[in-house]
Structures are given as C-alpha cells and as structure tokens.
Amino acid sequence: MRLTRRDAIAVLAGLGIVGGGAVAIDRLDPPTADGIEPSAAEVLATMVAAGEVVYPSEAEGIDTFVETYVxxxxxxxxxxxxxxxxxxxxxxxxxxxxxxxxxxxxxxKRDALLRELGADTADPIADGTFSERLRFHVVNELLYAFYASPTGGRLVGIENPIGYPGGTESYQRATMDGDEGTGESDG
Known part of the structure; x- marks a missing residue:
C-alpha cells in the first residue's frame, strides 16, 4: 500500500485546506518557549518518524505523505x-x-518512547499534559491523515473517505479487494 502526496492533498481538501502541499517549509519555524527555533527539517523528520511507527507496516511512501500533510x-x-x-x-x-x-x-525505540510517554493511552487534549498533547497533535493527527486518505481508508474498508470523490454510485457498487459480495445492498 503506497501513500502518495495526492492522498495527503485529498485529506487536506477534505479539511478545507486548498493547495495543502504548496506551503513553504519555513512555515514550520516559529520560536519555541525558550526562544530557540526548531528546525523545520527536524520537525518534519520527527513527524515522519512518528508516522513510521504508528502506521501499519504495509504502508509505503510515508515520508512524502506525512510531509505534505504536515x-x-x-x-x-x-x-x-x-x-x-x-x-x-x-x-x-x-x-x-x-x-x-x-x-x-x-x-x-521510537515505539517504546511513545508508549513510555503514554501516547497510546492518553486522552487527546490539545492543551493538556505532554502525553495528551502528544496524542492529540502527533499521534491522532497522523492517524487521522492516514485513515482519511483514499489509500489508508481502503485498508480499513472505507472505500470513499470524506473529501474524496465517489458519490452514490461508488457507494452502491463498491467492492473491496477480497470482498465476495456483489456490492449490492442486502436489505
């Protein structure tokens, strides 16, 4: 399963963000609380590395997908x-x-660190403890992007995720790989 820049842009479009992949990298560099600016490349590398841990092992193209989404x-x-x-x-x-x-x-070690910090069990709260913020701003952002994308959505049986074109015909006739049914309603 290959994630693409187009998948990330489809998710961003679903969020109402037009032209999501065309943002300059320097947009990632505001000052931190102690006055030291984090490198945009370091922030992107951290988000990509987190994606490599939280996404299913079948996923490929994580770097381009995560960078575009972020x-x-x-x-x-x-x-x-x-x-x-x-x-x-x-x-x-x-x-x-x-x-x-x-x-x-x-x-x-990345997986262990995220678990040690409680990112797998914390409630996602935008301005909460570090574990809650980690869950909200890193883990849940990445998972949302993955499962709202056409490719990631297919993995869990969402043939037509929000923001991705398809419509009624797609809904009524869709069959997933490995489905034995005809795609018609049972009722």
Whole structure:
C-alpha cells in the first residue's frame, strides 16, 4: 500500500485546506518557549518518524505523505504552532533520554518512547499534559491523515473517505479487494 502526496492533498481538501502541499517549509519555524527555533527539517523528520511507527507496516511512501500533510495542516497558525511545539518537545525528550533525535532512533525505540510517554493511552487534549498533547497533535493527527486518505481508508474498508470523490454510485457498487459480495445492498 503506497501513500502518495495526492492522498495527503485529498485529506487536506477534505479539511478545507486548498493547495495543502504548496506551503513553504519555513512555515514550520516559529520560536519555541525558550526562544530557540526548531528546525523545520527536524520537525518534519520527527513527524515522519512518528508516522513510521504508528502506521501499519504495509504502508509505503510515508515520508512524502506525512510531509505534505504536515505542511498543509500547519497553514492553520494555531494548530501548526501546537503541532510544531509538541513535535519539538518529543524530539527534546528523545535527545534527553536516548541522546539522539527522535527520527534517528530505531523504530522499536521510537515505539517504546511513545508508549513510555503514554501516547497510546492518553486522552487527546490539545492543551493538556505532554502525553495528551502528544496524542492529540502527533499521534491522532497522523492517524487521522492516514485513515482519511483514499489509500489508508481502503485498508480499513472505507472505500470513499470524506473529501474524496465517489458519490452514490461508488457507494452502491463498491467492492473491496477480497470482498465476495456483489456490492449490492442486502436489505
């Protein structure tokens, strides 16, 4: 299953963000609380590395998909600032605990770190504790993008995710790979 830039743009279009992939990378660089600006490349690398952990192993093209989605999603200044700050904080924790940026850790350590921080069990709260913000701004953002995309949606049986064209005919006649039915209503 290959995720593409087009998948990310379809998700962004569903959110009402037009031209989502055409955002300049410097949009990721507002000052952090301590006055040090996180590198846009580091934030993108952290988000891609998180995507590699939370997405199913069958997914390919994660880097292009996540970068396009994150750049488009950060057009919302408030959402973008919170996403950047949370990703930068995750990277800081990785550097403190493992003496390496989050993106440079092996996948198993990235997964373990996210679990140790409670990202798998925390309630997603935009301005809550670090675990809650991590769940909201990193994990849930990435999962939303994945499952709202045409390719990711297909994985879980959503043939026509919100924001992706299809309509009534697609709904009535759609069959998923491996479906044995005719795609017609049973009732």
């Amino acid at each position: 750049l488009g999603r950060t057009r919302d200044e408030n959402r973008g600032e919170q996403m950047r700050a949370t990703a930068a904080e995750l990277d800081d924790v990785a550097r403190e605990w493992y003496e390496s940026p989050f993106a440079e850790l092996p996948a198993a």
